[in-house]
Amino acid sequence: MKFRFLLLIAFFTSSVAFSQGNNYVQNYNKFDGLALTPPMGWNSWNKFACNVDEKLIKETADAMVSSGMKQAGYTYINIDDCWHGDRDSLGFIHPDSKRFPSGMKALADYVHSKGLKLGLYSDAGSQTCGGRPGSRGYEFQDALTYASWGIDYLKYDWCNTDGLKAEGAYKTITAALRKAGRPMVLSICEWGTDKPWVWGPSVGHLWRTSGDIFNCFDCIEDHGTWKSWGVMQILDKQDGLRQYAGPGHWNDPDMLEIGNGKLTAGEDRAHFAMWAMLAAPLIAGNDLRNMNQETVEVLTNKDIIAINQDVLGVQGFQYSKLDGFEVWFKPLNHGNWAVSFLNRAGETKKIDFNWQIEKVKDEVFKKELNANSILYKIKNAWTRKSVGTTKNGLKTEVPSHDVLTLILEK
Template sequence: MKKLLLFLGLLVAGPAFSQGNNYVQNYKKFDGLAMTPPMGWNSWNKFACNVDEKMIREVADAMVSSGMKDAGYTYINIDDCWHGDRDAEGFIHPDAKRFPSGMKALADYVHGKGLKFGVYSDAGSQTCGGRPGSRGYEFQDALTYASWGVDYLKYDWCNTQGLKAEGAYETITAALRKAGRPMVLSICEWGNDKPWTWGPTVGQLWRTTGDIYNCFDCINDHGSWKSWGVMQIVDKQEGLRQYAGPGHWNDPDMLEVGNGMVVNEDRAHFSMWNMLAAPLITGNDIRKMSPATRDILTNKEVLAVNQDKLGVQGFRFATKDSVETWLKPMADGKWAVTFLNRAKKPRAVDFDWKANPVTDDLSKAQLNAATTTYKVRDLWAKKDEGTTKKPFKATVPGHDVAMLLLWK
């Protein structure tokens, strides 16, 4: 009798136990997104918490009128401080004074321009700016973002006491999957927990460092944390290139082009982010760009290096007299080559292609000018520079680059 009762009990309980499979979470990101590094704009570097819907609409307009959309920039991303309060059911709402029309209407406006829309949240109880974070509300927030038409979520790491990064980001990924709208997930964990080791299955990009600082070569010490100049961030990418590729990118933070560095430093900064196959999220006021800033950000020949379908991150090949030689293998046997002058004064470059054969251990691509002649083009001067039969000779100004494309 006991065995019969146990059997009947299992028959009754069985369906309930089997239904537990309905609650198994999918911690894998949406496939097919960001197959080349994402390109767009973010509000933080220039505006910090001073965001509102009028400014976002104007930025979307400027993205189109400036030629940035035609150059490939897609995302309009609102960073911190858009948040209002949560309602009685826990759903987040935007700040009604700053965004009186609501986020759905703003996303529709951005989409109407042929662009995509992004927002910001945080894995902790509060965002870095003190607004409501997503901790404990991940699935509600994901549903809300999906209802608004969000395409991109930057997810920060402030006020996360007791949380483990990998698990916290898996939770928001599961929430996004449950909500059903494909969104790019930008993991903004600052590289503390080596997100490059677990990020490729969880998000489309992950920050490799702390925040960028609008300076070419310096460190801004805030006491308990530091922000980093362009060259410091470049150095911190060493050893990470094997983790990047189509759909999963190392993110050395947003661009500072147009925010106060001199033109040659902006050009060098932009060149290196392209060589690193980094996401290109601009952080300037694109409504009021100088012609020089616009020309840097919309140089399609340079952008083609970043958006190359092979998706291989460049690497430092050699250093001589403050000049670094960087190489990036590209599809169809092409190579991008950048001579970065880290000194303040001009430096001469004399590079003998034939004497410097290269085999990239990661991609297995080969550059051997002794057996193959390549054509050479200067991507900033936008002119051809002969072939690799002769050495490349140039004088690179201080804090500047010479950026070349080699093809057969």
């Protein structure tokens, strides 16, 4: 009897311990049901860097609506680095009171009133890249704070992370966001150093695949200890990654430089088309308040956006390349296809593409375009006009640093 009594006590004690242990198990899985197509929005960094304040964000939200970008599908207004003030005596973060005098909750309410969503930036390290307070050691407090403000999207950077392992650090912020209870898109921004495409799909909704983009079509900016990459250099770094992307988990080649004054009109088109072909997040990085019509037409092109937002969620692939001229294909829903003829060269290139002869196979996602058995109607995604069918070959030209993007429909 005594033995049975002791056994019962031991069982009860172990059960309590086990149940208590379960209380502390963290959920390292991101919120489901978000970013089922690549996120579309705007981020402050490319154009404004640390020069962010409440007035800019409100005016940008207004411009996203008035410019037609919201109607085209852009949703997120994301404040990057340098919004931070100090932590209070309990460790809770506050926005810079001079830059954001009304507070983040009021700003989120304003953005939400426009039918848009608000995003913020933080860092896995002790300080952000801009020297503001990072989230290391404050992850759960910060997540609770962001949730109370009504934040919808978190870009989480990787500066000043001495001794941390990326996968573990990002799992911590994911657990913190889950505990806080408000669904947020998590943008993993550790620059592709620790292969986030391998472990990121369950942890975040998108992950950077490289270092920062540079406002240049085809060049590298060397900072000494690190480099920034032109649009074409970033494009090249996506090679071998497409199998990791899909609905709810996207390769992120960084934000757009369209409309920031350094790229030509053709280069802007090529930049936008290739990000669409990559099923990349479309996060504008220009001043939405001061856009010329050319920039608006690129950023709001419905057919290019439709390629990007296709529900199949398959990232495009390079089919061929020769002397700076590349052909890319992207499988779309309902058996349709997108194709981009990208001219990276310094001179105009001629196209002579025979749909009947070319056999386009996507070996990763098991898709095949065979114009011998299926007749496709062809639409120019930039002019939005019909240009025949795949019964006849394509003969045309693409100017230097420009792109021709077509949609093939059954």
